[in-house]
Amino acid sequence: MIFYIARQPIFDRQKKLVAYELLFRDGFANAFPNVDSNEATERLVENSEFSSGIDALTANNKAFINFTERAICSQLPQVLPKNTIVVELLETVPPTDEVYDAVVSLKEQGYTVALDDFEYDARWARFMPHIDIIKMDFRLMSVAQIKQQMKSHQGFEGQYLAEKVESYDEFNQSYELGFDYFQGYFFAKPEIIQRRSLSVSQKVYLELLEKVTAEQYNPDEIAHIVERDTGVSFKLLRFVNSAFFARRSKITSLKQAVVRLGQEEVRKFVAIIATASLGETKPNELTRLSISRARFCEQLALKDKRYGAEPGAAFLSGLLSKLDAMMDDELSKILGHIHAGPTILQALIEKRGAISFFLATAAAIERIDWQHIERAAGKLKLSSSTVIALYHEASNWAAAVNRDE
Structure with a gap:
């Protein structure tokens, strides 16, 4: 059940990841073929696997979860812990007395409440003191309309979240408008394409990537680069001695790491360190996304031999994407x-090719394109839930690696 859930990242004004919105409505046709959205929401939230797995899905960040009118009024959000979720009222929820009482009750119990795709009318006025976050679709309204909407929210003292922020231009626009949070994949695109000279450290990390991605991989060349640069050497040794590997005895050199971990594993983790270091000035979610893609593509290559994709090349392609x-x-x-x-x-x-297909499947999961996922799953001769489960496993693996990198 839990693997029909997709997620979208939410950032604060410092571009720090603070939450994910968990999205599962479009997957109901697969998860619950004979029930409506109300019943599907209820079954999913009440499922113990879902409630116990939220932290894994969100890497211990807050989870924004959509609720219907029936779910709100039947106190369904209270099934989930108040410190892990944001209760998001769908745009279809009407401002009735029953909904008002339910919102007040949620606030009294310590829950955070948000309004989704909100457009103000006077019937919502009494709700404003009880709302923590208002979400506005950045693509459905002009800048002038957004400003006008914000002015009309009398009594609201919470924070604003801009949805569907898909580029840095949109991030900067919504930032200037005073939004506090930003939802979307703007961070996964270049900020400004510009010609500039590479720093010394960037040159070292690019040289490392050149060596680890070479068709004729030579570990001695990697060792030479690592040994001559104390910064790279420190990062690698810190990483291979981290809790991720759970080693009893300390590794003190690259040669020792190759003996303990194996040549291909060292190649993989050197590539991770180099790529993560190149992205140090960007939101950390970008590094996690790259590592997730790497692991996902590698696992698909291992799982489906028909395509003839080499797992190592699949991993590196995902990482560099x-x-x-x-x-x-x-x-x-x-x-x-x-x-x-x-x-x-x-x-x-x-x-072109199998690895490109794997990457397109990863991108479809990230943007929650269920039709694309189903088509890809069919080609892979897997169920949609299995494909999404593989991506979630890859994301968890990436979170563990990224934490210790």
Whole structure:
């Protein structure tokens, strides 16, 4: 059940991840084929696997969850812990006396309440002191309309969240309008494409990526780069000695790491460190997204041998797929700089082959395109729930790696 849930990240004004919205309405046709949205919501929220798995889905951040009128009035949100969720009233919920009483009750019990896709009318006036967050669809209204809406929210002392923020231009616009939170994948796109010289550290990390993505991988060349740069050496040794690997004895050199972990694993984690370091000035969610894609593509390559995709190349392609957003430059230019091999170029630039298909499936899950997911699952001869489960597992793996990197 839980694997029919998708999520979208929510950031604060410092571009720090603070929550996810959990979205599952569009998946009801698969999860609950013979019930309406009210009953589906009720079954899902009451499912113990869902309530116990929220923290894993959100990496211990808050979860925004949509509720229908019936769910609100039947006190369904109270099934879930108040410190883990934001109760989001769907735009279809009317401002009735019963809904008002339910909202007041939620607030008295310590829940956070949000209004989704909100457009003000006078019937909502009495609700305003009890609402914590108002969500506004940044694409449905002009800047002038948004300003007018904000002025009309008399008695509201909460915070504003801009939805569907898909570029840095939109982030900057909504930021200037005074929004407190921003939902969407703006962070996964380049901020400004510009020509600029690389820093010394960037050159080192790009050189590392060049070596680990080479068709003829030479671990001695990696060792040479790591040993000559104390910063890289420190990061690698800190990582391989982290709780993620749960080693009893400390690893003190790259050669020892190769012996303990294996050549391919070291190659993989050196690539993670280099990529994460290139994205240090960006929201941490971008690094997690890249690692999630890497793991997801690798697992699909391992699971479906028919495509002949090499798992290592699948992992690296997923990992590098957001380098343009990390470095604010064209992906083709960055991959040219590191002399990426033909398999990676085919997947990321030419958009051809099995790995490109795996990446397109990951992107469909991220943007919650259920029809695309179902088609991809059919080609993979897997159920939609299995494909989404693989992505959630990849996200959890990425969160663990990113925490210890």
